[in-house]
Amino acid sequence: xxxxxxVRENIKSLKPYSSARDEYKDATTDTMVFLDANExxxxxxxxxxxxxxxxxxKDFLSNIKGISKENILLGNGSDExxxxxxxxxxxxxxxNIITLPPTYGMYDVLSNxxxxxxxxxxxTEDFQPKVNQILEAVDKNxxxxxxxxxxxxxxxxxxxxxxxxxxxxxxxxVVIDEAYIDFSEQKSWLAKLANFPNLVITQTLSKAYGLAGxxxxxxxxxxxxxxxxxxxxxxxxxxxxxxxxxxxxLLKVDEVEKEVSEIINxxxxxxxxxxxxxxxxxxxxxxxxxxxxxxxxxxxxxxxLIAKGxxxxxxxxxPLCENCLRFxxxxxTENEKLIxxxxxx
Numbered sequence: 001x002x003x004x005x006x007v008r009e010n011i012k013s014l015k016p017y018s019s020a021r022d023e024y025k026d027a028t029t030d031t032m033v034f035l036d037a038n039e040x041x042x043x044x045x046x047x048x049x050x051x052x053x054x055x056x057x058k059d060f061l062s063n064i065k066g067i068s069k070e071n072i073l074l075g076n077g078s079d080e081x082x083x084x085x086x087x088x089x090x091x092x093x094x095x096n097i098i099t100l101p102p103t104y105g106m107y108d109v110l111s112n113x114x115x116x117x118x119x120x121x122x123x124t125e126d127f128q129p130k131v132n133q134i135l136e137a138v139d140k141n142x143x144x145x146x147x148x149x150x151x152x153x154x155x156x157x158x159x160x161x162x163x164x165x166x167x168x169x170x171x172x173x174v175v176i177d178e179a180y181i182d183f184s185e186q187k188s189w190l191a192k193l194a195n196f197p198n199l200v201i202t203q204t205l206s207k208a209y210g211l212a213g214x215x216x217x218x219x220x221x222x223x224x225x226x227x228x229x230x231x232x233x234x235x236x237x238x239x240x241x242x243x244x245x246x247x248x249x250l251l252k253v254d255e256v257e258k259e260v261s262e263i264i265n266x267x268x269x270x271x272x273x274x275x276x277x278x279x280x281x282x283x284x285x286x287x288x289x290x291x292x293x294x295x296x297x298x299x300x301x302x303x304x305l306i307a308k309g310x311x312x313x314x315x316x317x318x319p320l321c322e323n324c325l326r327f328x329x330x331x332x333t334e335n336e337k338l339i340x341x342x343x344x345x
Contacts, residue, residue, distance in 0.1 A: 001197050003224045006089050006143060006172060011232060019235040021052050050240040053230075057243050060250040061218065065190055070223045073230065074238050078179060078204045078217030079106050084229045085200065085219075086114040089143050089173060097144040098137055100129055102153055102318040104177060107146045116143075122319055127154040127284070129162050135169055143172045150180040153315045153326050155286030157186040167196045173225075175200045182208030182260050183267075184287035190220055197222055207289060208260050209249050214242040263289050267329045273339045274327075280342075281323075290328045298323040301345065308341040 004012065020037035040047045058069045075081035090097065096117035099107045111118040119137045121130060129147065145166060149158040167174050178201055181188050189201055201220040206212035216238065219229065249256070271291060274283055279301065282294040295301050298316035302325060305312055313326040327338060
């Protein structure tokens with residue numbers, strides 16, 4: 001597969017914007033006088049433009065993940081990364097994507113924003129992709145297949161064999177959204193990135209790393225794909241404060257791992273407690289920091305929990321999720337409050 005064949009023609013010929021910090025890259029040299037970017041010269045910590053390629057953050061991620069910097073792109077949250085993929089590879093009013101509901105809702109939102117058809121192929125009852133139906137939905141204008149694994153809102157991971165078959169048979173980009181991979185026993189697809197030229201992996205610092213407030217998403221892909229995305233990304237899409245906070249957190253990987261371990265432990269305890277709630281009819285397997293459950297009346301139970309000061313997510317409107325509620329795993333105290341509220345209803 002030649003990835004460039006998938007790129008929009010106008011993107012291929014696009015001359016990307018060159019910022020002052022792109023032209024002079026060694027912006028950390030203390031002895032230099034910077035009069036190139038029309039910045040305010042009075043130092044306050046953020047008066048200078050940030051590194052447009054976020055090299056320091058990428059250095060840490062490269063070491064942690066074992067992936068070359070050339071295979072990494074950072075965005076203002078994973079949503080910006082996903083939007084860049086749409087804009088680089090999908091021709092408006094012509095191309096289409098394939099999504100597998102129930103899944104992350106931004107894929108559909110972005111398809112509408114970019115005027116790209118979204119072909120939906122429902123997951124199976126146990127939330128696994130239907131390979132034959134997916135491949136039957138493909139046509140010459142199918143550019144991207146989105147796989148959210150572990151999946152939101154169901155919580156489960158997709159079969160490795162199924163994903164590998166789709167990677168081999170789908171003649172477009174396969175984007176695997178691994179926002180919740182740190183909570184899963186299944187290994188990340190990063191280890192197989194070099195095996196599949198059409199594989200794109202997105203991750204985030206919002207979940208396991210506890211940095212939802214700084215909005216930092218990560219894209220891992222071939223050098224060719226990353227190069228295309230770099231051509232169209234805004235010049236300073238990740239601000240200086242976000243980069244500083246990300247580095248601060250990436251220096252504490254041991255602390256992150258302890259928090260993830262505690263969340264997984266609390267998840268186990270929460271699931272065990274949910275088993276004794278009379279109106280919960282099913283607790284779905286999860287590889288995430290949340291649990292999806294089926295209840296007798298999701299809207300009624302949602303409103304009752306709100307009245308008791310507990311905010312959860314009502315997913316009953318999603319395909320295959322009728323009367324389902326989604327509980328994020330909180331602290332021990334928060335989980336105890338949830339269980340106490342549930343048992344009092």
